[in-house]
Amino acid sequence: MAESGVFAGPAMRRLRKREGLTQAAMATRLSISPSYLNLIERNQRPLSARVMVQVVDAFDFDLATLREDASIGGIDGLVRRLNDERFSDLGIDRDEAVELLASAPQIAAAFARLYDTAGAAVVGEEDPLDLTRIEIERWRNHFAELDDRAEILADELRLSNSDLGAALAERLRERHQLTIRVLPRDVMPDAVRRLDLHARQLQLSEMLSPASRNFQIAMQIAQLEQQQPVFDIVQGSRLAAEAARKLFERHLFSYFAAALLLPYGRFLRACEATGYDLPVLQRRFGASFEQLAHRLTTLQRVGQRGLPFFMARVDRAGQFSKRLAGASGTLLLEGETSCPLWIVHQAFERSGTICVQAVEVESRSSGIGHWLTIARAVDGSGTTGDARFAIILGIEAKLASNLAQARSLSLRTEDAQPIGLGCARCFRGDCRQRSLPPKGALLRFDRAMRGVTPFDFSS
Structure with a gap:
């Protein structure tokens, strides 16, 4: 927080x-002028690192509460909620959301x-995934x-200097008296990993790819x-909700497993040295494309940040089974289904x-x-089975010019493919791929003319 001050x-x-102080009295305790404190309270000056220290010393204050916006995902989290179709007629823009969060963060929270509570009530129960x-x-x-823990363990196991699976x-x-046993598909048809404490075995499906096999072992260690x-x-x-807590717990164990296989510092250095070249990174770390995509959304260590990617997993029907916005601030993952013009479907x-x-x-x-x-x-679950998904990675175009995968692609705005958040949330009027009218739009009908799209509407 102290890198550039906090508003x-x-x-x-x-x-x-709360302390019952005037601005003059509080300014005296913080060793600053009343006019400077007045500017801080009006968000016209940031709270510097020195003043933060004074606040902590003088009032036994928790610095975490200075960034109340973090509890709702910052400005991107607020914008995501305001982007709901139920508010579409209000025309709320990002600048208004920024103003609300800056001037009244408690009201925004x-x-x-x-x-969030109403969203759960709409479907009659809390959605643990949401x-x-x-x-x-x-x-x-x-x-x-x-x-940090994963990086320490990776160094201890010398994962960069030895065969990953063997280590x-x-x-x-050595640590848990467990051996690895790979079982045929017909012996373990409905699972990819199973811990058998009676036999002291971690049993793995033969259908797992090498990258997925290593991940499942790392997951068990986690x-x-x-x-x-x-x-x-x-x-x-x-x-x-218990189901949500269990899903969050599973995510955290998976997070540690990925951090063990792709240790933060070494992985970020490799990303920067290769221009985030995905095939090279896969080979260097023995990772699957999906594991790599997950890891790229996590690189937000203070003082050692990577590029802010988002990732998602989509099925053939355009349904999202995974959505991780990371620090990207994207709204591309907010639709119920994905746009058919998005390249994820061509994949x-x-x-x-x-x-x-x-x-x-x-x-x-x-x-x-x-x-x-x-x-x-x-392939689903890292196997060679029948389940198929597409993994999508994304980053703001203005940050992508040096990426390996962008070298042969125009990043000019006029060359970009227009897409939406699924037909029900897209108000582009000239899309020939449209299957549904946008929700909340006023449909228009003209008996004398039939347009190139099935629906004519105004917003």
């Missing part, structure tokens, strides 16, 4: 009122809490303690050795090929966004 006017104003996603977004999918198997054998830090994070979450027909597309997406609350997106089809 925390409302928090400072509430602290002063109250709105976010009501919105609740878990909101919690992950609150952290921007970066869990520093788990990254992980040796850890299980569950055996990282229970306390994961438990602490889950306990500190805002998840009351199914080009097995094994990395597909690249620059897209332009328009949202009423956030304006027009310009993104570089990268897609590839993958």
